Amino acid sequence: MNIIDESGILAISTRLQRLSEQLRKDGALFYKSYGIDFEPKWFPVIYTLHHKEVLSVVEIANEIGYTHPSTISLLKELEKQKLIRSKKDKIDERKRLIQLTAKGQELIEQMKPVWDVMKKVLGDIADNQNNLLQAINEAENKILHQSFLQRALQLKSEEIK
Amino acid sequence: MNIIDESGILAISTRLQRLSEQLRKDGALFYKSYGIDFEPKWFPVIYTLHHKEVLSVVEIANEIGYTHPSTISLLKELEKQKLIRSKKDKIDERKRLIQLTAKGQELIEQMKPVWDVMKKVLGDIADNQNNLLQAINEAENKILHQSFLQRALQLKSEEIK
DNA sequence: TTTATTTATGTATTTAACTACGTAGTTTTG
DNA sequence: CAAAACTACGTAGTTAAATACATAAATAAA
Numbered sequence: 001m002n003i004i005d006e007s008g009i010l011a012i013s014t015r016l017q018r019l020s021e022q023l024r025k026d027g028a029l030f031y032k033s034y035g036i037d038f039e040p041k042w043f044p045v046i047y048t049l050h051h052k053e054v055l056s057v058v059e060i061a062n063e064i065g066y067t068h069p070s071t072i073s074l075l076k077e078l079e080k081q082k083l084i085r086s087k088k089d090k091i092d093e094r095k096r097l098i099q100l101t102a103k104g105q106e107l108i109e110q111m112k113p114v115w116d117v118m119k120k121v122l123g124d125i126a127d128n129q130n131n132l133l134q135a136i137n138e139a140e141n142k143i144l145h146q147s148f149l150q151r152a153l154q155l156k157s158e159e160i161k
Numbered sequence: 162m163n164i165i166d167e168s169g170i171l172a173i174s175t176r177l178q179r180l181s182e183q184l185r186k187d188g189a190l191f192y193k194s195y196g197i198d199f200e201p202k203w204f205p206v207i208y209t210l211h212h213k214e215v216l217s218v219v220e221i222a223n224e225i226g227y228t229h230p231s232t233i234s235l236l237k238e239l240e241k242q243k244l245i246r247s248k249k250d251k252i253d254e255r256k257r258l259i260q261l262t263a264k265g266q267e268l269i270e271q272m273k274p275v276w277d278v279m280k281k282v283l284g285d286i287a288d289n290q291n292n293l294l295q296a297i298n299e300a301e302n303k304i305l306h307q308s309f310l311q312r313a314l315q316l317k318s319e320e321i322k
Numbered sequence: 323t324t325t326a327t328t329t330a331t332g333t334a335t336t337t338a339a340c341t342a343c344g345t346a347g348t349t350t351t352g
Numbered sequence: 353c354a355a356a357a358c359t360a361c362g363t364a365g366t367t368a369a370a371t372a373c374a375t376a377a378a379t380a381a382a
Contacts, residue, residue: 014181014205014226014227014339015297015301016177016178016180016181016297017177017178017181017338017339018226019177019297019300019301019304020175020177020178021339021340022304022308022309023309026308026309026310026313027309029310030309030310030313030314033314033317041368044175056330056331057330057331057332058329058330058331065175065179066175066369066370067369067370067371068330068331068332069331069332069333069334069369069370069371070368070369070370072331072332072333073368073369092329092330092377092378093376093377093378094329094330094331094376094377094378095329095330095331095377096330096331117313117316117317117320118313120316121309121312121313121316122309124303124312125300125303125304125309125312126296126300128296128299128300128303129295129299130291130292130293130295130296130299131291131296132291132293132296132297132299132300134290134291134296135287135289135291135292135293135295135296135297136176136177136180136293136296138289138290138291138293139180139286139287139289139293140176140180142285142286142289143180143183143286147183147187148183148184148187148188148191148282148283148286149187149190149191151282151285151286152187152191152278152279152282153191153194155278155281155282156194156278159278175369178368178369182369182370202338217360217361218360218361218362219359219360219361227339227340228339228340228341229360229361229362230339230340230341230361230362230363230364231338231339231340233361233362233363234338234339253347253348253359253360254346254347254348255346255347255348255359255360255361256347256359256360256361257360257361
């Protein structure tokens with residue numbers, strides 16, 4: 001499939017999605033191999049709460065980099081699993097403060113060694129002649145500085161001259 | 162957001178998805194700047210048919226690397242846009258043969274210069290100290306050779322020893 | 323101190339992919 | 353050549369994210 005060599009925009013994005021989906025599925029299976037019932041998608045919330053203890057919905061959303069509706073649906077799942085609980089903020093009644101349950105904290109302790117293995121393996125997969133994580137960082141930074149669209153429009157106008 | 166440094170599995174996949182979504186949206190806007198009404202997601206099908214001329218549904222799915230149901234829905238959109246048309250294969254009545262319409266072919270000619278610009282910009286964004294495309298290739302190859310799960314399970318069993 | 327604006331949360335809908343399943347032709351095999 | 357297996361296509365339903373919209377509480381401004 002050399003579509004990418006010929007034009008790219010779509011190809012790169014679908015390949016990135018594939019790669020990520022594969023990693024996600026394998027991640028779930030790997031947890032299972034430890035007898036742990038944990039979905040990779042829950043990780044960012046759990047991990048954030050592990051370090052920050054108590055946060056509101058929007059604060060979590062910002063931490064994990066998702067929109068708040070997406071975050072809410074994750075929180076619902078985690079609440080169903082009894083890994084987190086929430087209570088109203090007494091100072092600001094609009095806020096729902098989220099924190100880990102005891103069960104959630106215990107689970108984290110169980111998962112820590114699993115995360116270590118995952119981290120190593122992921123590092124190994126990403127570490128090649130061209131390091132994937134660094135490549136992503138570098139590409140993200142370039143786009144942050146000037147978006148794909150801005151760059152394309154600029155090149156277009158230069159060519160017209 | 163240093164989640165990735167601490168554990169990774171989810172973080173890498175969501176970041177990849179973000180990056181790809183951004184590129185996709187900007188791609189659509191860039192087409193629009195040329196007055197072309199074309200969605201980046203249509204590209205693989207159109208591009209494939211540009212080179213192969215006539216293909217069945219499943220053949221296209223294989224070429225673009227999507228499942229056939231996904232491909233069918235793309236084909237429906239493209240048929241609605243009158244960019245492709247289809248006819249039954251007279252030899253194998255199960256098959257639907259797809260090809261570009263005249264309108265589709267004209268559109269491709271209009272898009273070619275746009276693709277050139279996109280290719281350059283994408284190349285520029287991806288080409289850093291660590292080349293993103295090559296990094297993706299290398300990571301994909303590693304996984305192809307031995308999956309994330311296999312690697313993780315192996316490391317796990319080594320550590321138990 | 324009303325009124326307007328902003329912030330926090332939640333719901334509904336959309337999108338783009340997937341898997342699972344069903345049906346109808348085609349090919350292989352006993 | 354009839355039965356079994358396979359292939360091609362299509363539909364239905366699921367998932368994980370997003371947007372868009374709605375409401376309520378808090379804050380700022382007139």
